[in-house]
Amino acid sequence: MTEQWKHWSLREKVGQLFVFGFHGYAPSAEIVDMIQRFGVGGLVYFTRNIVDAKQVHGLSASLAQTASAAGRPPMFLAVDQEGGMVARLVKGVTLIPGNMALGATGSPEAARETARISGEQLRAVGINLNFAPCIDVNNNPDNPVINVRSYGDNAKFVSEFGLAAVRGYQEAGVSATVKHFPGHGDTNVDSHRDLPLLPHDRERLEAIELVPFRQSAGDTDFIMTAHVCLPALDPTGVPSTLSQPVLTGLLREEIGFGGIIITDCLEMNAIDKFYGPEKGAVMALQAGADMVLICHTPAKQLAAVEAVVRAVEQGKLSESRIDESVGRILRAKAARGIDEPLAPWEQVEQQLDTKDQREKVRQWSESSVTLVKDEAGLLPLRSDAKTLVLWPEIVAVSEADEMMDGDGTLGARLASRIGDLTERRMNEPDALHNLEAFEQIVFVSYDAAKLPAERAVAERLMQIAQEKTVAVSVRNPMDLLVYPQVGTFLATYESRPLALEAAAKVLTGEVAPSGKLPVGISEQYPLGWSWK
Known part of the structure; x- marks a missing residue:
């Protein structure tokens, strides 16, 4: 495979430079046609393609x-x-904690072991490339797209966890992808929706944003680009994905990355709105990218392939530039052995969601739960007290999220531990009715700073029942800034089943909280803080 390609047609070589998405649980007619006609380098699965591990x-x-x-x-x-x-x-596999939860454990080994567990399961069902880990430094609390996808807000801290995760995935035979180069952590615009700009100078970028990428560049198979403008790196205003000074000058030549540079999806508005996938694909390859990701629209995918072929034929893109990337891609495929046939399902099933995998992931999840304060002395919750749990609406706060039903609520986990428990949904009209009837209240927030209805309930609750309220964040620990007067605050970093179970155990005293804040909430609650 590594030599035969030199005799391929131009279209066949160009096909290797693209990763496409498709719609449906079975291969679409359009994607089958593109595979058959000229081959494609890769495909990406979304929730729209996935039922469970067997499928x-x-x-x-x-x-x-x-x-x-x-x-x-x-x-x-x-x-x-x-x-x-x-x-x-999420079905049929052991779902690992997200990055911020892993950061809260304080142990890079948590990132390595959970990545290895996830990688083993992905490889078993045929997935050989993971667009993870996210190694953006989340040093902007208003960031709408990174947030809990980051390990934390300190560059050295993020670097250690990111490198550990890369090694875990690749030990399992799955290519890792660090993202989003050269850094998406300090933006207040989601590049799915528009084009963010980072105004920092080179010195600042070297001190924070670039640190994790320099650390991982010698290990990771892939680096994914960010659709972010950084005038300090490219004053033309071109986003990094399309920037020759960023991809070739900085990443390839200065940092010395020898792996595969892949773009983030060119159908995100930061590119689609200003350039379009056709022009964007040509510009990305001219800039030094090896693979172009186009996730959604068959017509745009085909047009982008044809645009790259035309660019070569017209001399705007050299065939040697194409050959360089094809060689790099095929060498990586050979190194990861992606041509190995899948084992039969009956054999694979035995390797998924095993008792050992569940136990290791459970331990790390419990280690992440962070007690930020208990000034009111309300923990552990009393099992004999009349208890109200206020549960938020779990919604996608970023277009990177794909929400799944069936994760359940914290109240459901506490119900088996507290005899007299009522759970109300925060969006119910009578959510705060008759609060005086309850001896203890558990207020659960998801992302209160971004969700006005949740913030309104929090503010009202603090006015009338603050002294008996325990607050639990199940995504964003910055929620404490919305209701700082609460006396007891527990941070988990996701609303997945394992995290909710871990939170319930900590709330009722079954497990002692050992997590530490992976981000500074305020001067009073800095990075590494936990309640003693």
Whole structure:
């Protein structure tokens, strides 16, 4: 495979430079056609493609067979399986905690071990490329898209956890992807929606944003670009994904990254709105990218391939530039052995969601729960007290989220531990009715700073029942800034089942909280803080 490609047609070589998404639980007619006609370098799965582990195993086998029957090289089969709130495959596997929860454990080994567990399961169902870990430094509390996808707000801290996760995934035979180069952590605009700008100078970028990427560059198979403008690196105003000074000058030549540079999706508004995937694909390759990601629209995918072919034919893009990337891609595929056939489902099933995997992940999840304060002395909760739990509406606060039903509530976990418990949804008209009837209240917030209805309930509750309220954040620890007067505050970093179970155990005294804040909430509650 590593030599035969030199005799391919231009379209066949260009095909290797693209990773496409498709719609449906089975291969779409359009994606089958593109595989057969010129081959594609890879495909990416979203929730729209996934039922459970068994179905993904069958889908991966079907796609591999399609490529093989057409005489095409094996494909990277990719997914965004970061853990926590950004996970596409959640049924039939052990879902690992998200990055901020892992950061709260204080142990990079948590990142390595959970990544290895996730990687082993992904590889078993045919996924050989994970668009993880996210190594953006989340030093802007108003960031709408990174937030709990980051390990924390300190560059050295994030670097250690990111490198550990890269090694964990790749030990399991899955290519890791660190993202989003050169840094998306200090933006207040989501690049899914518009084009963010980072105004910092080079000195600041070297001190924070670039630190984790320099650390991981020698280990990771892939680095994903950010659709972010950094005038200090490229004063033309071109986003990093399309910038030759950023991708070739900084990442390839200065940092010395020898792996695969892949773009974030070119259908995100930061690119689609200003350039479009056709022009964007050509510009990204001219800038030094190896692979172009286009996730949604078949017409745009095909047009982008044809635009790259035309650019070569017209001399705007050299064929040697194409060859350089094709060689790099095929070497990476060979190194990860992605042409190995999938084991039968009956054999694979035994490797997924095992008792050992669940136990290790449970321990790390429990280690992440952070007691920030208990000035009111309300913990552990009394099992014999009349208790109200106020549960928020769990919604996607970022377009990176793909919300799943069935994770349940904290009240459901506490009900087996507290005899007289009522749970109300925060969006119910009578959510705060008759609070005097309850001896203890558990207020659960998800992302109060961004969700006005949740913030309003928090503010009202603090006015009338603050002295008996325990607040629990199940995503964003910055929620404490919305209701700082609360006397007891517990931080978890996601609303997934394991995190909710861990929170319930800490609230009732079954488990002692050992997590430490991976981000500074305020001067009073800095990075590394926990209540003694």
